[in-house]
Amino acid sequence: NAGVTQTPKFQVLKTGQSMTLQCAQDMNHEYMSWYRQDPGMGLRLIHYSVGAGITDQGEVPNGYNVSRSTTEDFPLRLLSAAPSQTSVYFCASSSRTADTQYFGPGTRLTVL
Amino acid sequence: DQQVKQNSPSLSVQEGRISILNCDYTNSMFDYFLWYKKYPAEGPTFLISISSIKDKNEDGRFTVFLNKSAKHLSLHIVPSQPGDSAVYFCAAKPLRGANSKLTFGKGITLSVRP
Numbered sequence: 001n002a003g004v005t006q007t008p009k010f011q012v013l014k015t016g017q018s019m020t021l022q023c024a025q026d027m028n029h030e031y032m033s034w035y036r037q038d039p040g041m042g043l044r045l046i047h048y049s050v051g052a053g054i055t056d057q058g059e060v061p062n063g064y065n066v067s068r069s070t071t072e073d074f075p076l077r078l079l080s081a082a083p084s085q086t087s088v089y090f091c092a093s094s095s096r097t098a099d100t101q102y103f104g105p106g107t108r109l110t111v112l
Numbered sequence: 113d114q115q116v117k118q119n120s121p122s123l124s125v126q127e128g129r130i131s132i133l134n135c136d137y138t139n140s141m142f143d144y145f146l147w148y149k150k151y152p153a154e155g156p157t158f159l160i161s162i163s164s165i166k167d168k169n170e171d172g173r174f175t176v177f178l179n180k181s182a183k184h185l186s187l188h189i190v191p192s193q194p195g196d197s198a199v200y201f202c203a204a205k206p207l208r209g210a211n212s213k214l215t216f217g218k219g220i221t222l223s224v225r226p
Contacts, residue, residue: 103155
């Protein structure tokens, strides 16, 4: 049972490039979410999904797209990276009835 | 508008003593509160939680107190150990269940000195 996995661990992009941050969980959790952590800002919700085929925006969704075609995977897409998207990104999952979320190890993204 | 506030960015405590981490919230709709612990280069991990119908929840060395009238909660760690050195996030949600979104505070960096 690997829990929540994220790839890559580190990534450097140039302004305007696109990329996808991968997130997968093997716990059959319905709920998945993406957060970003910035210094002095805590964790802020980007997008979330309550099940396959259903996604919704969080607190800071601009510049990011998500899709949920399977229960296991919840990729986060940056269509045109900007320096303001330099951050550490965490994916999390939980079962529908649970209050606690399981977090992945994070992806550290730098946009130059 | 920050709905969950952790106003002290850091705390340093001697090993064996008590650590008290504070958290305030402004949204009266919050009904469930959680503490997460985060080590460098790792994701946050759940530590302890409390429902608004309680004023205290204890798990080993960790106790969370909730003062609903003051919209304040605190995490007590007794005795503190060097392995407790980490960033602690307070989080809150309006309803039980996964579909209720979590709002996090900015975090407190706890350093426990040997």
